[in-house]
Amino acid sequence: MAHTKFRFIDFIKYFSLLIGVFVVLFPPYVVIVNAFKSTDEFNATSSTALPKSFLNFDNFVAVFERGGLLSGFGNVLFIIIITLTLNILFGTMVAYVLGRFSFKMKPMVFGAYLVATIIPSITTQVATFGIIKDLGLYNTLGAPIVLYIGADVIQIILYMQFIRNIPFDLDENAMVEGASLFKIYRSIIFPLLTPATATLVILKTIGIYNDMYIPYLYMPKQSLGVVTTVLMRFQGVNSGEWNLICAAILIILLPTVILYIFLQRYIFEGVTSGAVK
Structure with missing residues (x-):
């Protein structure tokens, strides 16, 4: 009984840690995948979908030129x-x-x-x-x-x-x-x-x-x-x-x-x- 209780507490502990990791890493993931999308691709796909190419740096160029970063x-x-x-x-x-x-x-x-x-x-x-x-x-x-x-x-x-x-x-x-x-x-x-x-x-x-x-x-x-x-x-x-x-x-x-x-x-x-x- 004690062993079963321990395993249940252990499960709760690691499950809560996984939730914490997801909460921390999900926003950076969304930022990274959308940073490489064109405007048309961003409007046509889900915000969590991967971009067609991670070599599209047009957004970064526009940020420096238009935004004065x-x-x-x-x-x-x-x-x-x-x-x-x-x-x-x-x-x-x-x-x-x-x-x-x-x-x-x-x-x-x-x-x-x-x-x-x-x-x-x-x-x-x-x-x-x-x-x-x-x-x-x-x-x-x-x-x-x-x-x-x-x-x-x-x-x-x-x-x-x-x-x-x-x-x-x-x-x-x-x-x-x-x-x-x-x-x-x-x-x-x-x-x-x-x-x-x-x-x-x-x-x-x-x-x-x-x-x-x-x-x-x-x-x-x-x-x-x-x-x-x-x-x-x-x-x-x-x-x-x-x-x-x-x-x-x-x-x-x-x-x-x-x-x-x-x-x-x-x-x-x-x-x-x-x-x-």
């Missing part, structure tokens, strides 16, 4: 580089102050980050939009950069876990040698935060790269399109060129897949190491 890659790359540079600087500095010094306003500062995380961002969009417009950043690459550089509480906690594991004796020895607080941060703290920074860079890059809401709302100008908003150029009021959209999605998907495959161990190592510390 190359410009989209350039814009999002510029945003990511500037954002990550400022985000790392501000994040490590805030974590250094909160993790190394004690002062009266410390609980309030850390609490402010927590409160900002709890408040749904959609409830503050009207005020945020007004601020961005008053700063003259609307319809410029500066708008998403300003919104992305905010050091969120997750990265603060990640950095603080690593900082707390750095012996304070290193700071004291550096002070004896005449090092200033900034030099201690630059020469000792910042280099030792490399694992946390690598994890942050990967997660932030994927997050910014996949975000559509902020670029769509704050950069409607055609020349400022990023890879996610380029997809909307093939969508009309009543219909869309889904074969071109699938081709664009496939091109956009490749960099994140490659990034994740080669750097996934840094994600897991950084997060688990920070949790253990």
